[in-house]
Amino acid sequence: MSTAPTDDLALGDDLRAFVDASPSPGHAAAEITRRLRTAGFTELAEADAWHVAPGDARFVQRGASVVAVRVGSAPVAEAGLRIVGAHTDSPTFKVRPRWDVRQAGYRLVGVEPYGGLLAHTWLDRELTVAGRLALRGGGSTLVRLPGAPLRLPSLAIHLDRSVRDGLTLDPQRQLVPVWSRDVGGVGGDGRAGEPGLLAALADAAGVDADAVTGHDLVLADTQPAGRAGADGSWIAAPRLDDLACCHSGLHALVAATGAAHTAVLVCNDHEEVGSGSATGARGSFLEDVLGRLVAATGDTDAQALPRAFARSRLVSADMGHAVHPTQYERHEPSHRPVLGGGPVLKLNANQAYATDAVSGGWFTERCAEAGVPVQHFVTRADLPCGSTIGPLTATRLGISTVDVGAPMLAMHSCRELASAEDVPLMVRALTACLS
Numbered sequence: 001m002s003t004a005p006t007d008d009l010a011l012g013d014d015l016r017a018f019v020d021a022s023p024s025p026g027h028a029a030a031e032i033t034r035r036l037r038t039a040g041f042t043e044l045a046e047a048d049a050w051h052v053a054p055g056d057a058r059f060v061q062r063g064a065s066v067v068a069v070r071v072g073s074a075p076v077a078e079a080g081l082r083i084v085g086a087h088t089d090s091p092t093f094k095v096r097p098r099w100d101v102r103q104a105g106y107r108l109v110g111v112e113p114y115g116g117l118l119a120h121t122w123l124d125r126e127l128t129v130a131g132r133l134a135l136r137g138g139g140s141t142l143v144r145l146p147g148a149p150l151r152l153p154s155l156a157i158h159l160d161r162s163v164r165d166g167l168t169l170d171p172q173r174q175l176v177p178v179w180s181r182d183v184g185g186v187g188g189d190g191r192a193g194e195p196g197l198l199a200a201l202a203d204a205a206g207v208d209a210d211a212v213t214g215h216d217l218v219l220a221d222t223q224p225a226g227r228a229g230a231d232g233s234w235i236a237a238p239r240l241d242d243l244a245c246c247h248s249g250l251h252a253l254v255a256a257t258g259a260a261h262t263a264v265l266v267c268n269d270h271e272e273v274g275s276g277s278a279t280g281a282r283g284s285f286l287e288d289v290l291g292r293l294v295a296a297t298g299d300t301d302a303q304a305l306p307r308a309f310a311r312s313r314l315v316s317a318d319m320g321h322a323v324h325p326t327q328y329e330r331h332e333p334s335h336r337p338v339l340g341g342g343p344v345l346k347l348n349a350n351q352a353y354a355t356d357a358v359s360g361g362w363f364t365e366r367c368a369e370a371g372v373p374v375q376h377f378v379t380r381a382d383l384p385c386g387s388t389i390g391p392l393t394a395t396r397l398g399i400s401t402v403d404v405g406a407p408m409l410a411m412h413s414c415r416e417l418a419s420a421e422d423v424p425l426m427v428r429a430l431t432a433c434l435s
Helices: 006-020 025-038 161-165 197-205 240-255 285-296 304-310 357-370 389-397 422-434
Strands: 057-062 065-070 081-087 092-103 106-114 127-135 140-144 178-181 212-221 226-228 234-237 262-268 313-317 344-346 375-377 400-405 407-409 416-419
Touching: 006 226, 006 234, 006 240, 006 422, 025 057, 025 065, 025 127, 025 140, 025 240, 025 262, 065 240, 065 285, 081 240, 081 285, 081 389, 081 422, 092 197, 127 197, 140 197, 197 212, 234 240, 240 262, 240 313, 240 407, 240 416, 240 422, 262 285, 285 304, 285 389, 313 357, 313 389, 313 422, 344 357, 357 400, 357 422, 389 400, 416 422
Parallel strands: 081 262, 081 313, 313 400, 344 375
Antiparallel strands: 057 065, 065 262, 092 106, 092 212, 106 178, 127 140, 127 212, 226 234, 234 416, 344 400, 407 416
């Protein structure tokens, strides 16, 4: 029987449901927009003229990225913006255009690594394919194959005794998931009665295989997110980095009502590969939406947007490293966040994180107001540091930015670990930042 607080587990279970509904960035964006619609937000299409009024709750989707806004009661140039940023993508494998690989009597699916994944954690897991199919005529549809059609089998120790000295995997040769036994067939997708990946995807999507003109597909673990730990308060799930912060930011935006300033949630795609795309943090999406938002609320002054940015705050919310229970020496001794200890404030002297004295102090004050504890993380001086959308967005927009996240273990594993106790703490912290 769990002894964790009921509200902690309820939000933790909601996060698990959110992750299960989001096997790909496209599915994550669809789940975010579904929840936004349920909360009363309506869509703005980029191709349409916008008309926005104070109090409106709107969202815009570009690819697998979403920007949602709750328009404040005061002009944006006068009251500024409060922004939470996260990302919809996670390290995985992407399916290649010519996926059909046949060797050694098997049929495999050609893939390549996406982002800095821990490849060995994907071995011997039941996997599927999920993502978007492009259709003839310019349309598209999301798809997820049922069951567990793929697997990356490890090699038995009897065939490679050197594995005891450490496992090194060649992504080109050894990280190619098996689909089925190769029983022959013609063409890139097999013969009738022996469907290949394309035919299976088309069938799952309810479309004609001949109508599929392209795809953006990833591998996904099929095991549902679950409770773990002695009291059931831990969350064992894929893609917590960074769906957990998308989830917390979404709850915070829905709760942040009645402010003079405008509250914004941006969930970008492609963070794990550098954010350099039309939907990534290096691209124009957020700036486009905010510029049009200012103009649509009636302020057409050329100085309105820079004035709004000067009065704004951005919280870059990306999962943080909890201290490892057996390899704690990898952490800076005075900065060791723990699971269940609350949001992690990230700092880096070389600007891998955007936090500075002012933005960090502002976030700490908001957490104090919400009764939320704050932990701190800095990387050891002799180790490299990862980064987030924070420095990229701050560089592009010039907005005061703080980098934060919820603590977790096994980041970039096929299956990661966090605490349900941190979910309501992150929601309260981000709500305080947006309110």
